[in-house]
Amino acid sequence: MTIKKRNSHHYHHHHHTMSGLSSLDIYPKTSAEYSKKTTTGGTISIIAIVLIIILTLSEISYYLRVRHIDILSVDTTHNANQKLPIYLNITFPSVSCDALSLDVMDVSGDHQVDVEHSFYKTRLHLDGTTLEESTLQEKLDSKSLDEERAKKAIAVRNKENYCGSCYGAEDTKSQCCNSCDQVREAYRKKGWAFTPHDDIEQCYTEVMERKMKYAKEEGCNLYGHFLVNKVAGNFHFAPGRTFQSAQAHMRDYIAYEVEHFNTSHVIHKLSFGVPYPGAHNPLDAVQKMINKGSALYQYFIKVVPTVYEYASGTQIRTNQYSVTQHMRPRNAEHSSVVPGVFFMYDLSPIMMHIKEERKSFLHFITSLCAIVGGVITVSGIADAVLHHFSSRRKDSSMVLPHR
Numbered sequence: 001m002t003i004k005k006r007n008s009h010h011y012h013h014h015h016h017t018m019s020g021l022s023s024l025d026i027y028p029k030t031s032a033e034y035s036k037k038t039t040t041g042g043t044i045s046i047i048a049i050v051l052i053i054i055l056t057l058s059e060i061s062y063y064l065r066v067r068h069i070d071i072l073s074v075d076t077t078h079n080a081n082q083k084l085p086i087y088l089n090i091t092f093p094s095v096s097c098d099a100l101s102l103d104v105m106d107v108s109g110d111h112q113v114d115v116e117h118s119f120y121k122t123r124l125h126l127d128g129t130t131l132e133e134s135t136l137q138e139k140l141d142s143k144s145l146d147e148e149r150a151k152k153a154i155a156v157r158n159k160e161n162y163c164g165s166c167y168g169a170e171d172t173k174s175q176c177c178n179s180c181d182q183v184r185e186a187y188r189k190k191g192w193a194f195t196p197h198d199d200i201e202q203c204y205t206e207v208m209e210r211k212m213k214y215a216k217e218e219g220c221n222l223y224g225h226f227l228v229n230k231v232a233g234n235f236h237f238a239p240g241r242t243f244q245s246a247q248a249h250m251r252d253y254i255a256y257e258v259e260h261f262n263t264s265h266v267i268h269k270l271s272f273g274v275p276y277p278g279a280h281n282p283l284d285a286v287q288k289m290i291n292k293g294s295a296l297y298q299y300f301i302k303v304v305p306t307v308y309e310y311a312s313g314t315q316i317r318t319n320q321y322s323v324t325q326h327m328r329p330r331n332a333e334h335s336s337v338v339p340g341v342f343f344m345y346d347l348s349p350i351m352m353h354i355k356e357e358r359k360s361f362l363h364f365i366t367s368l369c370a371i372v373g374g375v376i377t378v379s380g381i382a383d384a385v386l387h388h389f390s391s392r393r394k395d396s397s398m399v400l401p402h403r
Contacts, residue, residue, distance in 0.1 A: 040386050048379035055371045063364040066311065067357045068278070075305045075351035083227035084303070084319070084347075086235070088119075089269040094262035096218035097121045104226070106233035119224035126219055167200060223268075232347060238340030261339045263297055264289045272345070273318030276308035276354075282323050290329070294339035298326040301345040304352055311356040320352070321345075 092100060102119060124130060163176035169186035170177070177183040180203035187194035228235070238261070270283040288297055301323050308316040330337040 040390065041383050044379050044383045044386070048375050052372055052375050055375070056368060059364065059367050059371060063359045063361075063367075065358075069355045069357055071353040071355065073351050073353065075347075075349055077305065077351070078230060082230045084230045084345075085225055085227055085273055087225045087269060087271045087273075089221070089223040089267075090237075090341075091124070091219065091221045091266045091268065092237070092262075092264065093124070093126065093219040093266070094264050095220060097123050097220040097222075099261070100220050100222065100237055102222070102226075102235060102237060104228060104233065104235040106229055106231050119222065119226060122221045122223075124219035124221055126217070230347065232345065234342055234344040236340055236342040238338060238342070261294050262290065263295050263339045263341055265297070265341055270343075271319075272303050272321055273306075274316060276306070276316045276318055278354075279318075279320060282321070288327070293330055295327055295329045296337050296339055296342070298328075298342045298344065300324040300326070301343060302348055303345050304348045304350065306352045306354065309353065309355045311358050 100121065122130060164178045164182075166175055166177040166183060166186040169183070169190045169192060171186075171189070175186070177186055180200070183200055183203065184194050222237075226235075265288055267283050267286045269281065271279075271281050283299065301321050303319050303321045306318050306320050308318065310316075328337050330339055
């Protein structure tokens with residue numbers, strides 16, 4: 001008897017708890033016999049399902065997409081030890097490799113003698129195919145590294161009391177060889193073989209004339225990279241040899257060189273740092289062709305320091321740039337124009353910080369719930385409104401007119 005009473009008490013307590021929970025149910029259940037399915041409701045349900053699928057796919061696409069945030073700030077990272085890397089791949093289809101060399105100088109007008117560079121050249125046929133030779137790739141002779149030699153070459157023509165070396169072929173210590181012919185004669189007397197080359201300063205003019213004579217019979221591809229000081233400057237390809245005098249930065253030209261220096265060129269690649277996602281180099285794949293004579297091409301480049309930050313936090317420090325181009329043909333009106341391809345670069349004081357940003361997973365789940373809940377709620381309201389109006393129309397049509 002006691003057990004029955006205890007069980008009965010437990011049952012009533014449990015029933016009371018369940019009824020208390022059911023009173024909190026915000027989703028009241030309707031018996032199947034009282035529910036009514038309509039065509040309108042079915043149509044709205046299909047529309048709701050299609051909308052949920054479309055919006056969910058759109059949200060997934062948005063979640064997977066990487067957004068970029070651009071932050072501009074003043075560049076305070078400059079220091080004396082920092083270098084600016086320059087990556088270049090350029091082809092001169094109508095100038096031989098012998099007649100081409102790279103010259104680099106900074107804004108102060110001084111040559112960067114200590115330019116670290118890894119630059120190569122490949123000889124090409126005029127049709128652009130590679131010349132099959134053992135010396136396929138050679139280290140590019142940078143004029144900036146030949147400054148001292150260029151100074152001596154110019155001194156030969158400038159100083160009256162200059163006594164040129166005979167390079168070991170002199171008979172007496174006082175013998176001078178002030179021209180290429182005199183060096184050749186001294187070698188002949190010794191019975192030595194003599195080949196003029198530009199290491200012999202007196203033969204520089206003769207050697208360059210010979211080089212330029214064959215300059216138009218080949219093309220040349222130059223590629224590689226070099227590091228320069230992080231200040232404004234320029235690098236260029238032009239005929240002649242650059243030298244430094246007390247007054248100014250000057251070039252030593254031979255008229256023959258200028259006339260035969262075809263500045264047609266194709267810039268395959270020019271960048272000021274390693275690539276990053278979405279990077280655009282405006283001078284990549286730029287072609288400049290000149291059929292007759294020669295011209296001076298100038299590219300004025302503004303380099304913008306850039307930091308690209310991945311969503312993971314990894315950073316790439318590099319640079320992007322904008323460019324303005326200018327071309328001046330060498331003709332009767334502009335006979336003083338010296339042909340060449342000049343790249344003048346300057347650094348922007350503003351740094352661009354590009355940050356990758358992805359939507360968080362929690363935000364993605366919240367958006368999905370909002371989509372599903374929102375569509376179901378709106379479709380439920382639409383169904384209720386349509387059902388209400390259709391019911392009223394039916395009721396009014398069922399009322400019979402009085403006689």
